[in-house]
Amino acid sequence: MEELRLAAMAYYRNSSREFQDLAANFFKAMDTNGDGRVSFDEFTSFLRQHGYNWVKTDMFSQLDANNDGSLDFWEVMTFYYIIKTRAVWCDGCRMQLHGLHFICVACFDGGHNSYDLCARCYGGRNFSHHHNLFLDSYVLLRSKRGISPGMNVDLVCIAQAVSQPHTGNHSTGRNRWFRAMELAVNVGNLLNVGNVVGCSVM
Structure with missing residues (x-):
């Protein structure tokens, strides 16, 4: 959370005055008694009234952060940033x-709804x-x-090595995954020569 x-x-301090005013109004809407702090009751009431039922x-x-039983301006700004x-x-x-x-590369690259996993679920194949x-x-x-707009880049190809049939050799599987990750990290350099038109991982 820190x-x-x-x-x-950082976002607040480098944002426009208009954005800072919106953020300040967000804090004021939560701090209903105007004491400069947001209590637990004010927080939960705000969630109910403004439709943040998923929080x-x-x-x-x-x-x-300081465990004083209320939220100050920056703690509320953290909440604003999160939502x-x-x-x-x-x-x-x-x-x-x-x-x-972790993010599904195929879903991300295809413009569909993303498929996201925490490290625990991905690592445990949950x-x-x-x-x-x-x-x-x-x-x-x-x-x-x-990657510039209009460039035809298929991120699935970048990570294609991961989808190779598993041979039972754990060392080979790990090397294949790290190779795919290395290609993904370095794809910006690979693209300097122009559009990627095929999959070079195979």
Whole structure:
């Protein structure tokens, strides 16, 4: 949560005055008694009144970084940042995903609804999905580096090595996965020569 709080502060401090006013109004709407703090009752009442039924009330204690039983401005801004940017759930255990997670490459590249998994569900294979190519959110972002609009890039090809038939050799399987990840991270460099028209992983 600390990383999210720092991100929220950074966005706020570098945003326009208009955005800062919207964020301040968000805080005021939650702080109904105007004491500059948001109590648990104010927090839960705000969730009910504004349709944030998907937010679990235990998030209050997660946001309360100094454990003083109320939320200050920056703790509320962390919540504002989360609801605006982290409305993503694990398709395995349905836990809300706040940080690094795994994304189905085929669904992401095909423009369909994303299929997302927490590291625990992906690592434990606690999911059932018709694709089997996944990259974590950081690696997937790196894989898009250098891709310009209109460029025909198939991320499925970047991770194609993962879908090779499993031979039972665990070492080979690990090497295949790391090779796919390495290609994804370095795809920006590969694209400098022009459009990717085929799959070179095979």
